[in-house]
Amino acid sequence: MSARYGMVIDLDRCTGCGSCMIACASENNVPSLPQSTARTGLTPLLVRKVSNGEKGERQREVFFPIMCAHCEHDTPCVKVCPQQAVEVDKATGIVMQMPQRCLGCRYCMTACPYHARYFNWWDPAWPKGMEKSLNPGVAVRMRGVVEKCNLCHARLHTAQEKAAAAGKREIDPADYVPACVEACPTGAIRFGNLADSNDPVSKEARSPNAFRLLAKLGTEPKLYYKSQEAWVRALAESNPARNSEVQHG
Amino acid sequence: MSDALVVTNEGRSMKLTRRDLLAWSAGAAAGLIVTPIPWKILDDTSIWSQNWPWIPQPARVPVEIIQSHCTLCPKGCGLRVRMAAGWAVGVAGMKTHPISHGALCPLGFGAHQLNWHPQRLREVRHRGNPSSWTEAHAAFAKAKSEGPVVIIDGYPGRGASSVFEGFAEANHGLYRVVLGAESRALTPYEQWTGAPALSLGYDLENTQTIISFGAPLLDGWGTPGYVTRLWAEKSAGADDPQLRIIQIEPSLSRTAARAWKWMPIREGSESALASGLARVLLEQNLVAAHGPVPPIALSEAAARSGLSEDAIRDLARVLVERQPTVAIAANENPSVAALSVILGSVGVRGGIVRREKIERAYFSANPVIPDARAVLIDSSVPWDFVPQTGAEIFRFAAWNGGLTNADWLLPAPGFLEELTDVPTAPALPVETYAVAPALAKPTYEVQSAAQFLAGTDSNLASTEKIIHQRCAELFRNRSGTLHGQESIAIAKIESVQKLEERLWKGAVWVGEAPPPASLRCELKEWPSETTPAHTTGWTNSWDVPVLPPLASKLYIESSLREAPERRNA
Numbered sequence: 001m002s003a004r005y006g007m008v009i010d011l012d013r014c015t016g017c018g019s020c021m022i023a024c025a026s027e028n029n030v031p032s033l034p035q036s037t038a039r040t041g042l043t044p045l046l047v048r049k050v051s052n053g054e055k056g057e058r059q060r061e062v063f064f065p066i067m068c069a070h071c072e073h074d075t076p077c078v079k080v081c082p083q084q085a086v087e088v089d090k091a092t093g094i095v096m097q098m099p100q101r102c103l104g105c106r107y108c109m110t111a112c113p114y115h116a117r118y119f120n121w122w123d124p125a126w127p128k129g130m131e132k133s134l135n136p137g138v139a140v141r142m143r144g145v146v147e148k149c150n151l152c153h154a155r156l157h158t159a160q161e162k163a164a165a166a167g168k169r170e171i172d173p174a175d176y177v178p179a180c181v182e183a184c185p186t187g188a189i190r191f192g193n194l195a196d197s198n199d200p201v202s203k204e205a206r207s208p209n210a211f212r213l214l215a216k217l218g219t220e221p222k223l224y225y226k227s228q229e230a231w232v233r234a235l236a237e238s239n240p241a242r243n244s245e246v247q248h249g
Numbered sequence: 250m251s252d253a254l255v256v257t258n259e260g261r262s263m264k265l266t267r268r269d270l271l272a273w274s275a276g277a278a279a280g281l282i283v284t285p286i287p288w289k290i291l292d293d294t295s296i297w298s299q300n301w302p303w304i305p306q307p308a309r310v311p312v313e314i315i316q317s318h319c320t321l322c323p324k325g326c327g328l329r330v331r332m333a334a335g336w337a338v339g340v341a342g343m344k345t346h347p348i349s350h351g352a353l354c355p356l357g358f359g360a361h362q363l364n365w366h367p368q369r370l371r372e373v374r375h376r377g378n379p380s381s382w383t384e385a386h387a388a389f390a391k392a393k394s395e396g397p398v399v400i401i402d403g404y405p406g407r408g409a410s411s412v413f414e415g416f417a418e419a420n421h422g423l424y425r426v427v428l429g430a431e432s433r434a435l436t437p438y439e440q441w442t443g444a445p446a447l448s449l450g451y452d453l454e455n456t457q458t459i460i461s462f463g464a465p466l467l468d469g470w471g472t473p474g475y476v477t478r479l480w481a482e483k484s485a486g487a488d489d490p491q492l493r494i495i496q497i498e499p500s501l502s503r504t505a506a507r508a509w510k511w512m513p514i515r516e517g518s519e520s521a522l523a524s525g526l527a528r529v530l531l532e533q534n535l536v537a538a539h540g541p542v543p544p545i546a547l548s549e550a551a552a553r554s555g556l557s558e559d560a561i562r563d564l565a566r567v568l569v570e571r572q573p574t575v576a577i578a579a580n581e582n583p584s585v586a587a588l589s590v591i592l593g594s595v596g597v598r599g600g601i602v603r604r605e606k607i608e609r610a611y612f613s614a615n616p617v618i619p620d621a622r623a624v625l626i627d628s629s630v631p632w633d634f635v636p637q638t639g640a641e642i643f644r645f646a647a648w649n650g651g652l653t654n655a656d657w658l659l660p661a662p663g664f665l666e667e668l669t670d671v672p673t674a675p676a677l678p679v680e681t682y683a684v685a686p687a688l689a690k691p692t693y694e695v696q697s698a699a700q701f702l703a704g705t706d707s708n709l710a711s712t713e714k715i716i717h718q719r720c721a722e723l724f725r726n727r728s729g730t731l732h733g734q735e736s737i738a739i740a741k742i743e744s745v746q747k748l749e750e751r752l753w754k755g756a757v758w759v760g761e762a763p764p765p766a767s768l769r770c771e772l773k774e775w776p777s778e779t780t781p782a783h784t785t786g787w788t789n790s791w792d793v794p795v796l797p798p799l800a801s802k803l804y805i806e807s808s809l810r811e812a813p814e815r816r817n818a
Contacts, residue, residue: 012486015467015477016503018800018809022358025799026339029307032798041806049809057513061506063809123304127798129692130365131305132336136312142299182341185352185474186481228486 004072004093004195005151006222007181008204009065011232013188014047016063021045023183024067027152029134031124042118044068044149045180052231062232065180065189067149068116069213069221070095076219077108077117085146093195093222094151102145109146113214114221117148151191152178194222211236310334316343316733316755318671318685319357321664323404323429323629324472325671325683326353327757330361335690337361337665342474347732347759348674348681352474359797364663364692368649368795371693374658382696385643385657389623390705392641396622398422399640400698401614403429403629405447406672408715409699413627415709416702423621425614427630431471431675434464434578436613437586438595442770444603445610450678452765453479455599457571458493460526460564460588462519463579466494467504471676484509493571495564497522512564518554520584520778522561523576525550527584527591527775529565536569538591543584543775568592573599583776596768603768604673605680605760627698628661645698648795659696665689667697670716671757680760682723684716684752720749729760 024030024045036042045067052060070088071077075095078086085101086108088094109117124140126133134140137154141147159175173192181191192201204210205224211233212221227233281287310333319326327346331339340361344351363369373380375388392398398420400413405426417424428436428446435446442449453459453476464470467477483492485507496508497519505511514522524543528550530536551558568574573594578585594600618624618638625643626634632650636642644655647663661667671683696704703709710718723729724745731737731748733756742748752758796804804810 010486013481015480015507016809017468017473017477018355018803018807019353019358021803021807021809022355022797022799023341025803026359026362030799032802036802036806038806041802043803043806046803046807047809048807057511059501061501063506123299123301126305126362127365127367130362130798131307132334133338133361133365134305134307135331135338136307136310136333138307140304140306142304144295144299179341182351183353183358185342185477186485188481228488 002091002093002195003193004222005191006070006093006194006201006205006224007178008190008192008201008210008224008226010188010190010204011062011064011225011227012229013186014063014065014184015186016047016049016061017185018047019183019185020065020180020189021047023179024149024152027135027138027154027179029124029138029140031122031126031140033122033125035122040119040121042120042147044116044118044147050235060229060231062227062229062235064225064235066114066116067180067223068095068112069114069219069223070151071219071221073218073220076111076113080107080111082107092151092156094153094156095148096150096153097146097148099141099145099147104144104146106146112148113217113219117146120145120147155179209233213238307338308334312338315688317665317688318683318755318757319353319360320667320669320671320685321356321360321363323672324349324354324674325681326357326472326474327351327683327755328353328357330665330688332688337689343755345732345734346474346757347736348472348677348757349474350478352477354469354473355800356797359799360664361689362797362799363648363795364666364689366648366795366798369663369692370646370649370658370660372660376656380657382659382694385659386701386704388641388657389625389643389701392623393420393705396640397620398623398625399618399621400424400702401427401624401626401630401634401636403427403627403631403634405611408670408712408719409627409697411715412699412702412709412712416706419706419708424612426611427614427634428611429675430464430580433581434586435601435676436581437583437776438601438770439610441586441590441772442595442603442768444768445607447611447675448603448605448607449601449768450604450676451575451577452599452602452678453492453575454678456492456573456575457599458495458568458574459577460495460497460568460574461504461508461577461579462523462582462585463496463498463502464577465502465504465579466496466577467507468502470504472674475677480507493567495567510567512556512560514554514556519578520582521545521550521553522556523582523584523588524775524778525554525561526565526568527588529562530569530591533562533565535565536591536593538593541772541775543587573597575600582779584778587772587776590770590772595770596765598765600765601768602678602762602765604678604762606763625698625702626655643701645701647695650795659698659701660693661697662687662691662695663689666691666695668713668716670712670719679762680729681757682719682752682760683755683757684749686753717749720752721745723758724748729758731756731758733757 030042048064083101085098089096120143123143156176159171163171181189190201192199194202210224210226313332315330317328319328326349327343329341330337342351342353414424435449484490494508495510496505498505499516524545528543547558574592575594576585576588618636621640623641628645642655643657645659645661647661665688668687673681699712727740
């Protein structure tokens with residue numbers, strides 16, 4: 001049976017510490033180039049701070065971890081890619097990006113409603129010696145291609161290999177946990193199979209406080225957010241990438 | 250051949266007209282578009298240049314996961330280190346750790362990159378010039394023979410700390426410590442309880458209300474996983490949470506944004522507000538304690554803090570609604586500590602408790618060091634500690650923090666490059682002990698301060714020997730539990746070797762806390778106000794002067810934190 005992997009992020013539990021961002025970048029061998037800026041850097045997962053606009057004691061802020069929402073229906077990036085470098089994996093629902101096919105036209109970046117895609121403007125590089133600290137499970141991406149969150153696909157491969165070695169067809173869910181989920185100190189980011197109605201994450205995605213950003217576009221994103229605060233839920237039809245303090249290119 | 254091109258069949262030479270040239274150019278341009286050759290060359294060139302041989306590729310080697318503990322700061326979080334070919338290639342939290350519960354601070358997740366940070370101290374430097382360990386040893390031996398040596402430690406309680414103490418004692422020197430903000434916030438209780446600050450902690454598991462005066466509780470305060478787990482389980486998102494966090498802070502910090510209640514006050518008015526609250530609690534008999542009444546009128550507390558008198562009265566009532574209530578200061582602040590005493594939360598379950606029975610107090614380091622021949626500063630000491638002295642300064646550091654007046658800069662082991670033990674983290678209510686073996690190969694020629702001292706005095710015990718002694722002591726006491734892959738009472742462990750084996754594989758010992766009532770507190774007079782140093786989230790309270798490159802990058806590219814470059818600008 002095919003899975004539909006997705007996430008529910010409980011915004012009430014997010015303290016904006018940024019551990020998920022760093023764990024993600026470390027897992028995926030994202031280079032830390034000194035020349036990169038807020039417009040040109042690679043951040044497959046970016047936590048944005050959004051305020052309720054009030055002043056004084058009534059002021060509130062919420063932290064929105066933004067990443068690829070793995071849209072299920074009419075996936076915008078898939079539709080515009082001239083190279084078939086993006087596709088929705090039928091077995092997992094993960095929107096896959098294949099850098100070897102990407103020609104760097106960046107149509108997908110324009111099409112993505114969440115601004116969750118990034119372009120490799122430079123050759124990947126690290127300070128001398130730091131290449132020894134790269135994750136052996138993930139290849140570095142070359143200059144001139146687009147990249148984004150792939151739900152730590154290398155970890156899925158490892159889990160699949162482990163299941164195959166044990167003679168099983170299905171992976172153990174405990175073996176496949178993306179780096180950001182593993183890193184979250186408050187358990188705000190939860191990951192699971194949305195196609196399984198008994199999966200706790202699937203149940204949470206159906207809770208009244210759960211919402212998806214820009215759901216009106218009809219792309220069926222598999223990234224859900226959750227909050228008890230009405231003003232946060234009201235952000236559902238907006239894009240925190242536009243409301244936050246930093247604008248991304 | 251060229252003649253053939255210009256000679257016609259009629260034998261007359263052909264002139265190349267402007268029309269011919271234009272026609273030829275247009276034809277060439279059209280041909281260029283339809284022929285695949287230039288596009289193929291362009292494509293191949295870009296693919297080729299995308300894969301330069303010098304572009305780093307990760308090594309294709311098997312990965313091993315090793316459990317250990319983080320030693321970047323005294324919080325001692327449990328680690329799962331992914332090792333490949335002798336190098337750390339990834340760090341995650343240890344889910345089974347009884348204190349940190351799998352959490353790490355953001356810096357921890359990029360710590361494996363720190364050993365190659367451009368600011369890594371790679372060689373011995375003497376007054377800005379390259380030098381050698383031999384010269385540094387000779388200079389220190391000379392200084393030692395000429396006068397007293399002061400040793401400054403930023404992470405007391407380790408095996409290395411015992412080496413420092415042993416050296417200071419044997420050589421008529423002094424051993425001084427630089428405490429972190431959490432420990433400094435507990436120092437006012439020393440004189441009222443007689444217990445050293447480093448033996449005290451907050452029993453937050455059983456606390457119902459926390460009033461924090463600027464302490465970054467959700468931003469790296471204490472052991473990150475300990476506090477954030479409690480908040481996530483008992484407080485996050487609830488209108489009426491089991492654990493109420495009231496954040497008193499001038500600006501909307503990360504903790505204030507997630508607290509149950511945030512009350513913005515004027516900068517520097519924490520002491521006035523704490524005193525005002527204590528006055529209301531006493532005057533309105535909201536607490537069982539009697540006196541001393543703070544010498545501040547409610548109107549003055551209101552004027553200085555920017556809150557109304559009614560708001561302070563309301564806040565005082567909220568503090569006693571759900572007790573125990575603990576007042577936590579960001580730094581050393583006697584008025585905030587005295588508020589905890591008035592609230593009756595010292596020596597009670599859910600309040601300030603004594604985690605161990607040590608009697609000795611450490612002497613805090615004063616930056617003014619008048620009578621010393623040499624000052625040796627361990628790599629655990631924050632870079633903002635700059636001694637004012639005429640003595641020769643030997644500064645150990647893994648990373649160059651920039652601001653220093655040290656004569657000698659001595660490269661210390663980096664992340665996971667050194668065997669060390671991990672004593673109890675600041676502010677915890679129970680004692681813990683763990684070991685962090687040297688997992689990574691030393692990247693450069695480094696020495697820890699303890700190794701350096703052992704090199705000058707052969708009678709000193711090594712850090713490793715002290716760790717063995719401590720393990721033997723734990724085994725003899727037969728008290729507490731060892732938490733690793735499974736939890737086991739120390740009393741059930743067969744031998745000290747088995748205990749050491751488990752500790753070396755990442756287990757952590759957790760002691761049994763004495764009964765809370767064993768801590769008695771007497772506040773005779775209201776303390777005078779002080780102006781504590783400003784403290785923010787983990788980037789300011791940390792002893793590592795640099796951030797992992799990934800952290801710097803992501804701070805620049807997000808709005809989460811101010812990047813150090815911008816802050817220092």
